[in-house]
Amino acid sequence: MHMLLAQAAGTTISVAAIGKGLVYGLAAIGPGIGIGLVFGNAIQAIARQPEAAGLVRPIMFIGFALAEALALLGFVLFFLIH
C-alpha cells in the first residue's frame, strides 16, 4: 500500500509530507472542539454565577489541559514521521 501510494505520488518524500501535514491537522480537530466547549461553558458558568469564578477556573484549566494533550500528541507525531 505504501509503495503504491509512493508510486502514485511520484516520490516517497511527498507521501511523508502529506502525512505530516495531515497528522497535525486531523489531531487538532477534536481537541479544538473540546477546548472550545471547555472554555465556552466555563465562561457561561462564570457569567451566570460570578462568585463561582474561583471554583471554575482550576477545573477549566484541567479540562483544557486534558483536551489539549491530544493535539500535542499529534504535534509530536508530526516530528516522528519520516
Add this chain to the structure above:
Amino acid sequence: MNLAAGPPFTVPDINELFSYRSLVHPFKIGPVTFHITYLTIVMFVLSFLLCALFIAAFRRPAVVPGKLQNLMEAAIDAVRENIVLQTIGPDGDRFMPYLTAVFFFVFAMNFMEIVPGVQVPLTSFMAVPALFSLMAYLIFNYLGIRKQGAYHYVKDTMFPPGVPKPLYVILTPIELVSKFIFRPITLAVRLFANMMAGHVMLTIFFLASTYFLFKAHSLFLIAISPAPILLSIILTGFELFIALIQAFIITILTAVYIDESLHPAH
C-alpha cells in the same frame, strides 16, 4: 512572483534547534551517557538561584514581613489557594513543599524561553518533563497503594463504582490504559510539546523578522517588516503567559492525581 531578491527563506532543521554541544567530554555512569551542556549549567544555576531566593525570603521569618518575604509569601499563597486547597483540600498541605517546588522550578525553566542569553525553554527537552511526570507517577501510585491497599487500588481503577455492569467491558481497558500508561505520558508530553512548539514558533518569527529586514533585499518586504517584528514581540508576551499556564497545569494535574489516590470516589 518572487518578492525576494536575496536567498530564499529557510527554516533551520528541528534537530539543529535543540542540539547543544557538550562542554566537557561525555562521561558514562552505568549505561547512561552524560553530556554537560550550556543548558545543564543554566539549570543548575537556576536551581541554586531558586533555593537562594527561598532561603533569603524565609530564613528569618518576621511577623511583619519585609519586602522579599511579602512577595514570596504572596507567591506561595497563590499556589496554596489556587492549587492545593482547590484540588486536594486541607490535608494537601503535606504536599505543599513538593508542589511549590514543581511550580516554581518548572516556571523558571519555562521562563528561560524569553530570557536573553538562553532563549530556549529547558522544559522543551523531553528528559526534564519526563522526570516531573515520573515523580508524579511514583507519588500517586505510592499514595494510592498505601491508602487503599494494592488490591483495592487497582480494583477501584479497573471497576469504578456506580457504573452499570455491562459497561465494564469497555470501561475497564480504557481506565487501565489511561491511568497507568497514558497519564504519565501525556503529563510529560503536554509540557514538552507546548514549550517546544512555542520555541519553534518564536524562532521562526524572529528569523522571519531578520529575513524581511536584512536578507531579502526587497523594498516591499522591508516596508512590511514592522508586522513580523510586532508579531514577534506580541508572541513573546504570549509565550510568557504560556510558560505560567503550563507550570500551573503540571502542578494542578499532579495535585489532582494525588487527590484521586488520597480520596477515592465512593
